[in-house]
Amino acid sequence: MPPLFPALTEAPADRPALRFGERSLTYGELAAAAGALTGRIGEARRVAVWATPTMETAVAVVAALLAGIPAVPLNPKSGEKELGHILSDSAPDLVLTAPEDQLPSPVRDLPRLDVDVDIDVHGTGPAPAAVEEHADESDPALIVYTSGTTGPPKGAVIPRRAISSTLDALADAWQWSGDDVLVHGLPLFHVHGLVLGTLGPLRRGGSVRHLGRFSTQGVARELAGGATMLFGVPTMYHRIAEAVTSDPDLVKALTGARLLVSGSAALPVHDHGRIATATGRRVIERYGMTETLMNTSVRADGEARPGTVGVPLPGVELRLVEEDGSEVGAYDGETVGEIQVRGPNLFTEYLNRPDATAAAFTADGWFRTGDMAVRDPDGYVRIVGRKATDLIKSGGYKIGAGEIENALLEHPGVREAAVTGEPDPDLGERIVAWIVPADPQSPPALAELADHVAQRLAPHKRPRVVHHLNALPRNDMGKIMKRALTHE
Incomplete structure (x- = not known):
C-alpha cells in the first residue's frame, strides 16, 4: 500500500x-x-x-x-x-x-x-x-x-x-x-x-x-x-x-x-x-x-x-x-x-x-x-446518547438524554448536567437529572428545571427527579461516566 x-x-x-x-x-x-x-x-x-x-x-x-x-x-x-x-x-x-x-x-x-x-x-x-x-x-x-x-x-x-x-x-x-x-x-x-x-x-x-x-x-x-x-x-x-x-x-x-x-x-x-x-x-x-x-x-x-x-x-x-x-x-x-x-x-x-x-x-x-x-432533513446527524445509558423509554416515547442535558445547561443555575432514566411503575422509566449547580448554596429546584425543559422541548421530556452534586464523574477524555451515578 x-x-x-x-x-x-x-x-x-x-x-x-x-x-x-x-x-x-x-x-x-x-x-x-x-x-x-x-x-x-x-x-x-x-x-x-x-x-x-x-x-x-x-x-x-x-x-x-x-x-x-x-x-x-x-x-x-x-x-x-x-x-x-x-x-x-x-x-x-x-x-x-x-x-x-x-x-x-x-x-x-x-x-x-x-x-x-x-x-x-x-x-x-x-x-x-x-x-x-x-x-x-x-x-x-x-x-x-x-x-x-x-x-x-x-x-x-x-x-x-x-x-x-x-x-x-x-x-x-x-x-x-x-x-x-x-x-x-x-x-x-x-x-x-x-x-x-x-x-x-x-x-x-x-x-x-x-x-x-x-x-x-x-x-x-x-x-x-x-x-x-x-x-x-x-x-x-x-x-x-x-x-x-x-x-x-x-x-x-x-x-x-x-x-x-x-x-x-x-x-x-x-x-x-x-x-x-x-x-x-x-x-x-x-x-x-x-x-x-x-x-x-x-x-x-x-x-x-x-x-x-x-x-x-x-x-x-x-x-x-x-x-x-x-x-x-x-x-x-x-x-x-x-x-x-x-x-x-x-x-x-x-x-x-x-x-x-x-x-x-x-x-x-x-x-x-x-x-x-x-x-435532520438535510442529512445532518444529531446524537442523542448511548443505547445502553442514554435512551430513555418514558410514557411510550423514546427520549435521548443528550437533548435534555443541553436544555438543562441553558438554565443559568446549572453548571453541569447529566440525565439518566430509572424504573417507574407508571411511565416505564422516569427522567432523572443530575445537576452541578452554579451556586451550591441556591440550587435550582425540580419544578423550576422541569418547567424550563418542558418549555424548550416537550412536556414528556421534563425531569421527574433531580439530584444535586458537587461534580459529575468523568473519565480521562472528559466523558461523563453515567454508570457511576447511583440513586443511593
Whole structure:
C-alpha cells in the first residue's frame, strides 16, 4: 500500500513535524529517529507503547507503523488489574518507553526498550519508504483497548486502511493540508489524540504542537504563534468558554484560528454559543469511536450547526435502525434510531474475542455502534446518547438524554448536567437529572428545571427527579461516566 506518511521522505527535511513543549523534531529528524527505532524493534510480533503525552510516544508509534508491527498504546493512568488484562490479552514482545518513565507492575515485567530521541535522530536505520512498502492495507496497525464499561476492555484491531481512509476523509471535510499547524493537549493512548491529533498532521505533511498539559494560556500562545487548528474535548472547550469572557488574548487567538474541532463527547450548545459570541468562530464537531475511527463531521465549508456532528464522511455509509433491525426512513429530526456504519474506517476484530466481534456486526456487515441519533432533513446527524445509558423509554416515547442535558445547561443555575432514566411503575422509566449547580448554596429546584425543559422541548421530556452534586464523574477524555451515578 502507499506509505502512511509520505512526508517523511518527500517533505523538506527542515520542515517542523512534532513539538512537545520545548522539544521539537523536523521531518528529517523524525525520519531518522523513527527509521533507527524500526531497526531496534526488529522482529517483534507486537509492541506496547507507554503512551505518555511525549515526543517518545509519537516516535515509537510512527516507528512501529513504519515497521509494520502492531502497536498497543497503554494508558499510564490504568490500574494494575487493567494493565495486566491488556498485556495478557495482547501479548506484546516488549514495551517502548521514554528513558525516565517509571513503570508499574506488570508492565515492568516486559522487556523494555527506551526511545531516546536525542540519540535516535542521529542514528541510522532503514529508510521509512523501504520498510513500509512491505505492509498491506489490511494489516493491523494499532490495537486500542476500549473503556471496558461492560466488562474487561476489548482490544479493537485497527488496520492500516482505517487510519489512511479516516485521515484522508477528514482532509477532505476539513480542507486539511500540509500548511496546517495543529494544537492539542489530548492523551496519546486514545484514537482522538493519537490518530487524529498526532498521525493526522504527519500524514498531511503539516505539524503538531502538543501542549503536554492543556491550558487556555497554552492554546492562546500556540494559536497566536502560527497554529491554525485546535482539537479538544468538551471539558477543554468548556474551560475556553469560561475564559473568553475575561481573556482578550485568548479571544484574539481563537478568532484567528482556521478550524476549532471538538470530539469524544457532545459539546453543550451553551458552550458553542459562548465561544461563538466572543470570537465569531464556530466550533465544529465530529463523531467517531475506537472501533470505527471517524464516521461523520461538520465540514469546514458547511454549516457549523451546534448540537450536530455533521454528515457522513466520504467512504462511510451510515444508517439508523429501529429495535427490530428495520431501517429508519425518516430524516425528520425526531425519529430516534441506532447508528450503524460500514466502510474502510472500521476495525477488523476484537482481539481474541470472536464472539464479541460477531455480535458487533450485522449479517450484512454493518457495525452496531450502540449510539442513538436522529437525522435532520438535510442529512445532518444529531446524537442523542448511548443505547445502553442514554435512551430513555418514558410514557411510550423514546427520549435521548443528550437533548435534555443541553436544555438543562441553558438554565443559568446549572453548571453541569447529566440525565439518566430509572424504573417507574407508571411511565416505564422516569427522567432523572443530575445537576452541578452554579451556586451550591441556591440550587435550582425540580419544578423550576422541569418547567424550563418542558418549555424548550416537550412536556414528556421534563425531569421527574433531580439530584444535586458537587461534580459529575468523568473519565480521562472528559466523558461523563453515567454508570457511576447511583440513586443511593
